[in-house]
Amino acid sequence: MLELSQKAEKLYVQAYRDAEFQDQVSGNKFNALINPATYSVSYKFEFDDTQAPGTSGANMKFNRILPGDFNFDFLFDGTGVVKDMSVLSLGIANPFEKPGTVTEQIEDFKRKIIDYQSDKHRPYYLKIHWGELLFKGVLRQMDIEYKVFAPDGKPIRAIAKCQFVESIADVERAAQENRESPDITHERTFGGSDRLDLMTEKIYEKNSYYIQVAEFNSLDSFRKIDSGSKIYFPPLAK
Structure with a gap:
């Protein structure tokens, strides 16, 4: 169990302009407010199941390995209750510090992670870091669920359910496959x-x-x- 003075490593996402993950976007690093409790990784394989007429089965011929999916949730909180998990201060609020609104936090996430690059004509490539985890890919889909609201109707807590898909540069992929x-x-x-x-x-x-x-x-x-x-x-x- 971590001591209260022990620093916990935060999950973060870093944006890149290129498929080789060499051209890092300065200032476009997004830190999760709270590390996810779980995340899931899925691998998909495509086979040709063409079956000849009159036969009782098919030889599943391998076609290709599809890019892997990586899924987890981001929490956005504007109540001031959730502070910095890097010092395990969950539930310890600073009454003198006004937290950013949920809308501001989500807009910051969108600006750093999913904004369209007009010069590249595409969104950013992304690296997700957390402990031993290193995932390279792009954001395929994000669904935002607003959970708690202030009396005036403004959201004060939301969860962004994110699905990332793996992305490998052509040069790296060719080296991995050895092209045999x-x-x-x-x-x-x-x-x-x-x-x-x-x-x-x-x-x-x-x-x-x-x-x-x-x-x-x-x-x-x-x-x-x-x-x-x-x-x-x-x-x-x-």
């Missing part, structure tokens, strides 16, 4: 100990395409290939 799919053209440098049929089998998971590969590269022979030659392996015909 048979559905794209591959370039390989032929070594002195290499064999075209074995190289073909590694890429296509079949060595029966080596003749087509030799023809595609205009090779006179698939057995006599000069070391250092560039060999191209085209996509398989669908």
Whole structure:
């Protein structure tokens, strides 16, 4: 259990202008008033379930991994009861400090996190930090639920239910995937100990395409290939 003098780490969101998360937007860091009690992460996979007529089942052929979703709630409070969770001062209000209204807090969140970048023609990329958590993505959806109201009807407490979706720059994604799919053209440098049929089998998971590969590269022979030659392996015909 944390002591009252021990500082708790706050969840925060930092905005970036670029997909590589290098161009940080100065001043666009939003700290959560209270750390979430829970958050959820979902992973989705897409398969081709095409089934031939007259069959009793289908071979689920993998298609792609969809971007992951990250969901949690932000609390906005204008009562003055909720103060700084970084010192665990929940419920200890400063009577001399006037808290920002819920509307002001939400507008600050929108300005820092979801405002449209006119020069980029898109909202910001976002990093979410909290302890060991580091999530890179964009805000897909935000639903605001107003919970408590003053006598004049102004909201004094609200919860923003946020859904973020993972975003990976093309360069980083290509490095992670290692681009070994048979559905794209591959370039390989032929070594002195290499064999075209074995190289073909590694890429296509079949060595029966080596003749087509030799023809595609205009090779006179698939057995006599000069070391250092560039060999191209085209996509398989669908």
